[in-house]
Amino acid sequence: MLGLVDGTGLGCRVWVPPRVYAPQEDTFLLANALGRLPLTPGAAVLDVGTGTGALALAAARRGARVTAVDRARRAVVTTRVNAALAGLRVEVMRGDLLEPVSHRRFDVVLSNPPYVPAPEPGLPRRGPSLAWDAGHSGRALVDRICDGAAGVLRPGGVLLLVHSALCGVPPTLERLGRAGLHATVEDRRCVPFGPVLSSRRKWLEMRGLIGPGEEKEELVVIRAERAEEAGK
Template sequence: MSDTLPQFSSEVCARLRDAFRAARYDADGVVGVLGAQAHAALGRGEPEPARRASRDAGALGVLIRLFLLGDTEPTDAVRTALDPLALDDALGTGLVRPGDGDGLRAGFDVRPHGDEDTSWWVVSDLDPDQAGGPVSPDHVLGVGHASLSLVRATSRRPVGSVLDLGTGNGVQALHAGRHAGKITATDTSARALRLAEATFALNELDVELLRGEWFAPVARRRFDRIVCNPPFVVGPPRVDYVYRDSGLSGDDASALLVRQLPGFLTDGGTGHLLASWLHVRGEDWADRVGRWLPAGTDAWFVQRDIADPALYVGTWLRDAGIDPRSAEGRAKSGAWLDWFAEHDVEGVGFGFVTLRRTDEAPTVVCEDLRHAYDDPLGEEAAAWLDRVAWLRHHADDLLDATYRVPDTVALERVDAPGDDGWTTTVRRLHRGDGPGWTHELDELTATLLAGCRGALPMADLLELLAAAHGEDAATLRNAARPLVAELVRHGMLEVCR
């Protein structure tokens, strides 16, 4: 554990913000100096193109090399770049520290982070490459791929209150500030709360900060939205690093969150979280996560990846700056893999969970979504909940509604050569936006959907289809109900009226 906690006063943060603004050390400014290629290389962990591109960029170049590349910069150059923040104050807070020779280097990772409309600064600890070795147990992680994926998977519809559970560096709360009236952020780590406080002060965001484990700091309170990037790494019950290890065995941390989170939501409130689950020999993962849910909870589990246990262990060791080939790495790998073997773990699933508190019969869906797609999942999650609610209220008159196939949906055909020419072997409905859902269809269903242009109710289309193809209308109606529900849920049929 770190001996002392960092202290960034409001005055230090205000002067640092002024320095950053003067130098244009923001998301657009950094990309503007580096260019797309060098910026992309930096994201891959290749700093040299960024180092070259920033050479003649004045104060902005100094800040890029200092905070983003981890370089040692001349003391006078750092003093100028941080003005009006006095160098003594920067040294006193640990923002910068002595580097190689007579220069200075960053004591914390302070980097611009933005979306399509806003740029912020996020304060975290230096990563292993910048720090020059393994991180400390109370290490505060920067904005990584998991954080960004949760940002993209969270609904941005306006709400009154948001809880950022396990805030870490505070990035989820920053995004919540765009659509929430009040934000509460918690963490079990005093260091994380101190750095999150600096993040919020730098960005002039008012956030209630509370310390404690899980939901204890907000007992008997409810929120319109809860977002959580938890310590979801699965394995033996231990805590090597607080940002990733819960101290609970296996996937119990994810199970605890799913079980308890709905109880802290307002009626109709939603939760968005990352989670991991074990793939155990002889058990379906959907059955496993479904058992975690409390009553009265709509749930959408989206599995984005399944990791082989050996690959999983190696990835997380390297994430903490531990070489799997070292004595420490071999010992930890062995214990971890032994635990997986003892518990019949064949893989580790990872993905997003969307929850909604409801007083009606809940809908629970577990889906694989391991293919690549570009659109953020957050709006899709919100729309999924809308469609689920509509389906729940129209289960009895589902076929009385009028539908249309959205313009973003196309029918793909795969034809194979035969004695009489080309024969269609696969008909696949593909949604080009959102998560890119696909559904394979037979010829009759493709003909039915071709008529879904918002003119006739589905029941009438089924009657016409039965008459045209010599099919029994009642049989077609029974077969159509689950299909229509599935296509509506995936946004491949829109309700017109």
Template structure:
């Protein structure tokens, strides 16, 4: 965990909100190290607990706007922002609602990206992993990633940047190709091998059967993809 932002993580995070974890902090690290946030209009898509929006404000963003479909997450993110003295606009709605407020200088996104099989395995996953809507993303993990990449030109200002974090199981090359098709300059700017969490562990055998994970593997690779608009 990025120690500079541990204070943003509520010790009593309400149930039903995606808890900040490795993907959240890898995205924060990439955003902060890029130096893009200071003075920028930043959008945080699928904000969850709001930790990435808070990190953007802390890094000196001129304006931060966050979006989430979960009313609990919206209330929590607003409350946490006030607690830390940051003026962040948190809107209830899917990431697509950001188009109404954009384009933005910087867009950061930690969308649902976990592939899901035909059998409901929710009962095998502890509630501490957050709500299923925060990770379930169709059979290939791209239920949100594909439309998000397609909307990049509407979300990102000319000369602006999008940063997206997701697992190798959700087809990294496809994200790179989709964003590149819009004339954006793309690259993987951060990556990290992490132990399989509760969701991936519950689906490891199915993921291996689908060819999305090596059989018997106990780790997954997370990446942050940067796309710069022309």
């Protein structure tokens, strides 16, 4: 079992099997943003790229009706197990980002997608890098979420999306704006490079994504809101 420290906003322990993304700084930052969001009992919450289901469980503990989606079969099983261990009800679906729920609408959409810039241009097909690699720019999945989030949000609904500043904050804000959402930076946190970014330091420098000797990345939570319907 993985113990989560006080103050993360998750308030639980989760089982983390091999090759499933363990909750860490980006998860905790997004959980804190969720904790500040007013969430009425019965609110419909979607967790996209759920991993262990830690964020889905945090929402379910507040009385939300939670749906969790992940493309990795192992993550789907892990989330179901963690929900059962916690005694919480979470609908877990396997599929590609928003596609399994494209016909539904939610009050809140959460996402901690893969966002790490990678030397390989495409997305990995298997292995642990499925949880973090997102093409040269790191935006292969972030852009798709930005483009599709408005379609699954109810009027007045909120998207909370976390990613690294290495893949660009202005492009996220601009893309969400073009999709009809009002987007702002909700939170930021600088953290030391983990093993993946440390191993890519020279490549990141060559790409101009970091400066010489840089050893920290900035994590950013973006909040995007869909406007209320006229007359509401």
